[in-house]
Amino acid sequence: MLKRSAILASTAAAAAFGFMGLTATPAQAIDNVTCRDGAGYTEIFNEKRHCFANAGRADVWITNVYEIRANNNNITIWYRYGTGGIAQTQLNKNQNWTNINPRITVEDIQIH
Template identity: 35%
Template sequence: MRKALVSALSASVISLGLIGVTATPALAANAVACNQDGFMRIYNSDAVHCFANAGYLDVYITNVNFVFAGNNRVMVRYNDRGGWGSVTLDRWESQGFWDHSVTVEDITIY
């Protein structure tokens, strides 16, 4: 009887422990259709590229001349004629690259 009670209590403790340890969702920014004003936008010579959701995303977008944060705080890392640069924009801010375009290589949406 005692052995059965110990086994039952052990199983209960283990199952409670498993319930208490849950995985947290991974943050992942992703490309989306440009159908809302609040999305982050990257403009290049070919198109407008939109992104949403908090997280980090590797991209390779050439000939970028304008970045708009939308309803997000964002950080954009870019290659500027062989040198690296980055810009952090608060909500509704933008950054233009008017004298020459850059290549955006990663973005973080906070």
């Protein structure tokens, strides 16, 4: 009986260790934050101003975009014009993409 208990205990310990080894680390996630002038957040403009902070990548769907400001971040955005294919561009810290015409739909954003 003692041998069986020891086997069960070691099996349980191995299973617990295995689960600990498979536990994912928290993903870096962009936060959609309240816009504040001078805060340095990445900003995307359409009928309103959308602001993002922290490194990571996020799926978004922001239509009718006419301006993007990287501010204190290096960013990559994935976008499309109308029903066309997806394209991507990078903006480095303090770069702006202004007067976007025709306007675009931003589908993904990554802050590096």
